Amino acid sequence: MLKIKDLGEKDLLRWLEDFCQPGSLGDDAALVSLPAGQDLVITTDMLVDKVHFSQQTTSPFDVGFRSAAANLSDLAAMGASPLGLTVGLSLPPELPLAWLEKLYQGINALNTPIIGGDLTRSSVITICITAIGQVSPSRVIKRSNAKAGDLIVSTGWHGLSRAGLELLLNPVLTEPLDLLTLELLIAAHQRPCPRLDVVNVLWSIPQLDRVAGMDSSDGLANAIVQICKSSKVGATIDSLSLAPSLQNWLTQEQAMDWTLYGGEDFELILTMAPSFAKELVFQLGPPAVIIGQITQELEIYLAGTSSSFDLSKGFQHF
């Protein structure tokens, strides 16, 4: 099997061209034209083998897909449209070239051109993707934009990615599940879709002038807490429902835990004035839903429970 080190640097770069925007590898840096009046949005994510993914649960295609998806989700969370990605890779020279090919195919599956990057050797597979996007300054989504009286929109189900991961790690859990549910949950973990579509729908709503929000990559509860902290407001979450695919095979408590703290669902949590929130949910259709409202009072209430969020349950980077 052909390994990365067998190719040599020049041939490797030539081979790479197939996965990159034509002409993007010829100079020291990439050039991008931005339409007048657009601001630039930039975000970086780093993924490390055995920390953020494992060969056991994630194919190279999915490692690429998820890496790009995480960055594109950050762009969507800012209300931006993607312009391009730079891909920094550190890889063991013994890695099969086929592995690298699948990785790039996974990145390319998200339809955002690779415009630059770096490729070097390391003992640990490390992927650093930087995504750039554009946004009209008046349409930036910020965590600090929420106001009391806003409704809170969740663009989709939560907890599915975490459920998919658990099913991959503990195959015995799959027993009570029908094939369709199993497939859905595993896909939610392996191929989470950044909600760039929501950005387009959002700004087609007439007179919409202010949106707060972020993505739920670190969990639904975390997103609500961060928005409230940044905006110096509170929230009441009174319409949170559990995904049908989590019900029946999980206890209510377990399902709620993964819904709140599971993470990696890459949905958007957005707040805006009630009429706009209702219009957005109508246009997106289910499972987009209003889950609560923003309050002046600084506390965050979760209806039906006496406890508040326990953010120690999220993924800890250190």
Added chain:
Amino acid sequence: MLKIKDLGEKDLLRWLEDFCQPGSLGDDAALVSLPAGQDLVITTDMLVDKVHFSQQTTSPFDVGFRSAAANLSDLAAMGASPLGLTVGLSLPPELPLAWLEKLYQGINALNTPIIGGDLTRSSVITICITAIGQVSPSRVIKRSNAKAGDLIVSTGWHGLSRAGLELLLNPVLTEPLDLLTLELLIAAHQRPCPRLDVVNVLWSIPQLDRVAGMDSSDGLANAIVQICKSSKVGATIDSLSLAPSLQNWLTQEQAMDWTLYGGEDFELILTMAPSFAKELVFQLGPPAVIIGQITQELEIYLAGTSSSFDLSKGFQHF
């Protein structure tokens, strides 16, 4: 001694704020305004412990400095001015916090704001910096811009960084050297300065309309070869001189070898019409110098030698 893992993620992020552009850490991505009519330039470099640097020859401050310098040199090579950096870091949790602090101080020493990034754990120190800059589309420096008749400008000495590295690795080599030379060569390796100053001088030259070039981070010979290949031209290098700091203690052959293939000097190799090249060298002053000219004939001649460049001597990423 306080370690990274002792701080916890939240405190670590708060601690990080001191090194970043104010307000840049609050959202999912960073926002940058680009003046109308400017194109965006973006470049990514990845550095891995024991591949690109070693604790033996490089302090954490210098690891940061060199990482940022490499990216800024790529911007300079495109004729761009820097707007900001994103810094992706993967680090062992046992690393002292003081190490991280020095790293960020080294990055900040180059006066380009950190506007985003990611910080995660790994067994191998890995640094992925993406630099963004702006350039007027008519002032982009491209490798493919060279034309027969152009003169070739080198903005400074070559081989000094490589000499500094060898002196650090083999202290016995330092014996014949005076302190000033030693300091100069080691600084050339540890704190190479990206030539962003050249970009400003360049475009102050009246009527200058076309510049080809790249930086010499992979060696002077490599830069000349890449420019000639991209532009489908050749070159005659007839005025290459060796840095005074390489003379006397090295054989002529060794000094020439490091000058051509040493790499990491982060100078610019530029080609343009003769009158502009002379004006640029005059304005920059020594050690900027015209080293040869671009020819129609596709060969590259190095005066005084019968051999052509041997690019297998450069740094191999794999």
